[in-house]
Amino acid sequence: GENVEQHPSTLSVQEGDSAVIKCTYSDSASNYFPWYKQELGKRPQLIIDIRSNVGEKKDQRIAVTLNKTAKHFSLHITETQPEDSAVYFCAAWGTALIFGKGTTLSVSS
Amino acid sequence: NAGVTQTPKFQVLKTGQSMTLQCAQDMNHEYMSWYRQDPGMGLRLIHYSVGAGITDQGEVPNGYNVSRSTTEDFPLRLLSAAPSQTSVYFCASSYTGISSYNSPLHFGNGTRLTVT
Secondary structure, X not given: OOOEEEEOOEEXXXXXXXXXXXXXXXXOOOOEEEEEEEOOOOOOEEEEEEEOOOOEEEEOOEEEEEEOOOOEEEEEEOOOOHHHOEXXXXXXXXXXXXXXXXXXXXXXX | OOOEEEEOOEEEEOXXXXXXXXXXXXXXXXXXXXXXXXXXOEEEEEEEEEEOOEEEEOOOOOOXXXXXXXXXXXXXXXXXXXXXXXXXXXXXXXXXXXXXXXOOOEEOOOEEEEEO
């Protein structure tokens, strides 16, 4: 089945810096790659997603890139703000949606 | 639209007890799934369903049963609770189905389960 690896597990940045989270997946049939943000005690919320026929997608300060050949995809957050502090999960959908273990992002002001 | 509704929000069980976590959605989603979340382990898939009458095992199915008799409901049954099943459980649904394009998961608010 699908296996998703996510790095780093923790990431600390200064406000205004960029943050990058990287994921790899194993199932070449996976075709949908969402990213979720989870604040403490709350449910995961979708922040951006990308399909396998697209290489890059951007939504304001957030962008995602996908390299199907290498089976990896990345989340880029620019101009980070303290409210970006949360746990971020990548996921890959082959037959079902499988998540990475998460990245705890801390943005200090 | 209530979205995805999970009950109860909190539950404490003794080892060996059984119980059912309820999940209902009112968005006519074909796909429903259950995850457990433990510190440092991310969200691990327990069981999922691509439509009424169809269920399949995820990454960590042992100790759990599911059924999907209607499109709206997808209950998760713990047959004989163990301390290792202490976790936060999330139900999630999506338009994705047997013949549908994969689409975002919508999560419920979670059930925090403690087994003593």
